[in-house]
Amino acid sequence: MKIVIIGASAAGISAAKTIKASEPDTEVVIISKEDSIHSRCMLHKFLGHERDTKGVNFIPEDFFETNNITWLKNTTVIRLDTNNKFVKTHDNQEISFDKLLIATGASYFIPPIPDLRESKNVYGFRDLKDAQLLDIECKTAKNAVVIGAGLVGMDAAMAMLERGLTVTVIEMTSDVMSLQLDKKSAQAYQQLFENAGAEFILNDKVVSVDVDEVGRGKTIYLASGKAVPADVIVIAAGVRPAFNFTEGSGIATNHAILVGEDLRTNVKDIYAAGDVTGIAGIWPNAMKQGRIAAINMLGEKRLYEDRYALKNTVNFYGLTTLSLGNINPEPEENCEIFIREDRNNYQKIVVKNGVVQGVIIQGDIGGTGFWQYLIKNKIDVSGIDKDVFSLSYADFYDLDQQTGEYNYAV
Amino acid sequence: MKRIIIDREKCDGCLNCNIACISAHEEGSNFYTVNLQSPDAETRNFIKFDAQQGYLPIFCRHCDEPECVLSCMSGALEKDQLTGHVQYDETKCAACYMCVMNCSYGVLKPDKQTRTKLIKCDFCDDKPDGPSCVKSCPKKAIEVKEVSR
Numbered sequence: 363m364k365i366v367i368i369g370a371s372a373a374g375i376s377a378a379k380t381i382k383a384s385e386p387d388t389e390v391v392i393i394s395k396e397d398s399i400h401s402r403c404m405l406h407k408f409l410g411h412e413r414d415t416k417g418v419n420f421i422p423e424d425f426f427e428t429n430n431i432t433w434l435k436n437t438t439v440i441r442l443d444t445n446n447k448f449v450k451t452h453d454n455q456e457i458s459f460d461k462l463l464i465a466t467g468a469s470y471f472i473p474p475i476p477d478l479r480e481s482k483n484v485y486g487f488r489d490l491k492d493a494q495l496l497d498i499e500c501k502t503a504k505n506a507v508v509i510g511a512g513l514v515g516m517d518a519a520m521a522m523l524e525r526g527l528t529v530t531v532i533e534m535t536s537d538v539m540s541l542q543l544d545k546k547s548a549q550a551y552q553q554l555f556e557n558a559g560a561e562f563i564l565n566d567k568v569v570s571v572d573v574d575e576v577g578r579g580k581t582i583y584l585a586s587g588k589a590v591p592a593d594v595i596v597i598a599a600g601v602r603p604a605f606n607f608t609e610g611s612g613i614a615t616n617h618a619i620l621v622g623e624d625l626r627t628n629v630k631d632i633y634a635a636g637d638v639t640g641i642a643g644i645w646p647n648a649m650k651q652g653r654i655a656a657i658n659m660l661g662e663k664r665l666y667e668d669r670y671a672l673k674n675t676v677n678f679y680g681l682t683t684l685s686l687g688n689i690n691p692e693p694e695e696n697c698e699i700f701i702r703e704d705r706n707n708y709q710k711i712v713v714k715n716g717v718v719q720g721v722i723i724q725g726d727i728g729g730t731g732f733w734q735y736l737i738k739n740k741i742d743v744s745g746i747d748k749d750v751f752s753l754s755y756a757d758f759y760d761l762d763q764q765t766g767e768y769n770y771a772v
Numbered sequence: 773m774k775r776i777i778i779d780r781e782k783c784d785g786c787l788n789c790n791i792a793c794i795s796a797h798e799e800g801s802n803f804y805t806v807n808l809q810s811p812d813a814e815t816r817n818f819i820k821f822d823a824q825q826g827y828l829p830i831f832c833r834h835c836d837e838p839e840c841v842l843s844c845m846s847g848a849l850e851k852d853q854l855t856g857h858v859q860y861d862e863t864k865c866a867a868c869y870m871c872v873m874n875c876s877y878g879v880l881k882p883d884k885q886t887r888t889k890l891i892k893c894d895f896c897d898d899k900p901d902g903p904s905c906v907k908s909c910p911k912k913a914i915e916v917k918e919v920s921r
Contacts, residue, residue: 372845383853403845404866420847420864646843646874653842675869680887684873727872728881728891729818735876755878756820756828759780765919766777767833768877 363388365659366449366457368439369465370394371402372645373636375421376652377463377659382429385660391432391457393439393449398490399425403645405493409500409521415490439466442611444629449607461631461659464608464619465652468601468637473509477571481579484595487518496594500525503593507531507582509568511538513674515598516551520678522596523558530561530590532568532582542674542685547708547724554679563588571595603638623665625655633659643671670738672720675727684727687720687737688712702751709751716744729754741772773856774895775919776906778829782913783819785827790815792908796896803908811885816893817905818879829914831905832879832893834858840871840880840892848890860892 365381367374370392378390400408401420407413416423426433434451441450448458470486472479483499486492496518500506506522508515511533519529531538537548538555552562563584571592572581582590603618614620614628618640626633635642635651642648650668657664676683691697691712697719700711707725711718717740721733732755736743743750746757760771788803793815795806807813818830834857841849841858848865851858867888872880883889896903902916 376842401845401847401866403868407866420845422847644870645845646839646870649842673873675873677867677869677882677887682869682882682887684869686873726884727869728884729872729878731872731875731880732878734873754820755830755876756822756825759820759822759825759828759830761778761780765836766775766917767835770876 363460364458365390365461365463366459367392367463367465368394368449369463369467369636369638370396370399370433370435371465371467371636372648373467373638373642373652373655374463374465375399375425376649377465377635377656378429378431380653380656381660382431384657386430388660389432390429391434391459392426393434393437393451393457395436395438396489396491397435400490401645402488402490405487405490406517406521408490409487409493409496409518410524412524418490439607442607442613444611444613444632447631459631462633463652463655463659464605464613464627464632464634464638465636465648466604466638469604470597470601471599472597473568473599475568475570477573477579478568478595478597481571481573481577481595483578483593484597486597487514488601496522496596499594500527503527505530505591505593506596507590507592507594508596508598510598510600511535511562511564512541512598512600513539513676515596516555516678518596518598519555519560520558522594523555523560527594528561529559530563531555532563532566532584532590534565534567536565538562538564539676542676542689543683544690544710544722547683547685547710547722550681550708550724551676551678551683554681558679563590601637603640605638623667624658624663625651625666626658631659641669641671644674647671668738670734673734681724682727683722683724684730684733685720685722686734687718689720689722691719700750711750713743713750716742718743718750731755732758735770739770739772741770773834773919774916775834775856776831776895776903776914777917777919778831779913779915780825780827780829782911783827783829784911784913785819785821786910787819788908788910789817789829789905789914790819792904793817793893796904812883814881814883814891816879816891830877830879831914832858833877834893834895839874839876843870843874845870849892855895855898857895857898858892860890860894862889865889 404418571579619634635655636648760769
């Protein structure tokens with residue numbers, strides 16, 4: 363059997379690994395636009411000169427040789443023929459498959475602001491190529507502007523601060539990382555970034571860009587009337603699933619490639635995993651989807667049930683935070699909110715009808731992995747006679763006598 | 773694969789396993805000389821006490837389907853196909869701590885000092901005489917056994 367995988371990030375690599383671990387004789391071809399394998403979660407380490415291209419690789423250097431996988435790099439798929447089962451590449455190769463995995467991820471989006479898209483010094487921060495182009499800019503630029511203070515924007519800001527640039531971050535909402543944090547936990551990070559020299563302009567948005575004679579955006583105008591000077595501009599305003607090549611192929615899409623619980627598309631033998639499905643959102647989920655799609659492609663049945671994606675960890679300047687679920691409930695949701703803090707820690711637990719809805723643990727996050735299980739499985743903890751902050755896996759302790767693995771006693 | 777099998781009925785919470793673990797990761801120390809006050813003193817195993825259930829040993833299971841490995845974005849965590857153990861390569865780790873978030877049993881933790889690495893059971897590098905926690909347990913509440921996978 364020949365399996366073709368389009369995309370060589372979390373989902374694609376995880377699928378390839380799963381296939382080769384259980385059926386080494388299956389032929390695997392990976393097609394990727396990029397010429398390197400890299401973890402996008404480490405791009406800030408590359409841009410900040412903490413790691414080189416090798417250092418941001420998340421697989422062993424000999425991965426493709428050892429596993430006998432064909433890797434077509436610098437190759438873009440432009441068309442998919444589902445009837446004759448082949449994909450066509452930008453350089454006119456026709457690559458046939460028995461089964462196909464679409465793991466093309468997502469691409470960044472530049473908001474339709476006058477002259478922003480046209481500016482030559484505007485970059486996303488998604489692939490190593492983006493980071494490499496930014497790296498060149500950082501050699502001469504003095505003023506950097508980051509649009510969007512989500513995790514990606516903060517990553518880019520930190521790296522450019524490391525490089526000695528003056529960094530201004532512009533954000534529409536009232537706080538940094540507003541999807542992951544509440545006001546209090548966000549301010550802790552904002553303070554750390556400001557200590558490192560960053561400036562934040564919150565509750566404001568870009569309305570236009572002044573472009574110079576060579577096509578570079580030089581001044582960014584905001585709704586408040588402020589003008590911010592820019593030598594380099596980073597856009598971190600979100601991403602969208604990337605799947606141009608499926609047009610006309612009969613693959614069902616709706617802003618993302620639609621998949622069933624087995625991660626198969628509407629077309630037999632064609633699967634999708636990772637950001638392109640719109641249901642991954644974060645690295646661990648993309649890895650798991652790649653793995654589950656691979657198992658299904660090999661003919662075994664396995665459903666993708668662990669869909670919980672409202673989760674993240676943050677680690678900037680040694681301040682660590684775990685964020686899960688609904689952390690900023692509206693008053694009408696009638697949630698109970700418990701807060702505990704000391705000089706090094708801030709903990710917030712949101713509970714409704716005995717079920718934990720969300721947590722923020724900032725500071726010491728050791729041993730907090732059990733919270734995700736409680737939240738995603740909607741475990742009622744009201745019967746446990748203790749302070750909610752004292753909960754741990756011990757309250758659900760159960761051993762499998764055969765394998766010695768743990769289960770949840772719920 | 774070999775796994776540390778827990779018989780929780782036998783555990784009486786002496787915490788010798790904690791001290792043995794800290795000592796095993798403090799170069800040149802032994803059970804008597806280990807510096808428990810050191811900021812680097814970190815145990816990789818935990819004993820929780822519950823009024824109803826008694827002592828509950830929480831040790832890394834080196835799971836058959838390790839969530840920590842699936843959440844690792846740097847390649848630092850890998851399940852060794854030969855030994856079955858989940859290995860951690862500190863040089864690759866980028867300290868994102870998605871593994872801490874995804875370990876359902878709350879075993880994993882960042883290092884307290886720098887928050888640049890993960891504190892995780894390494895099965896004492898598969899030394900022939902076994903993990904130090906197991907050797908230190910006076911009640912044989914933890915023992916290395918072969919389990920199928």
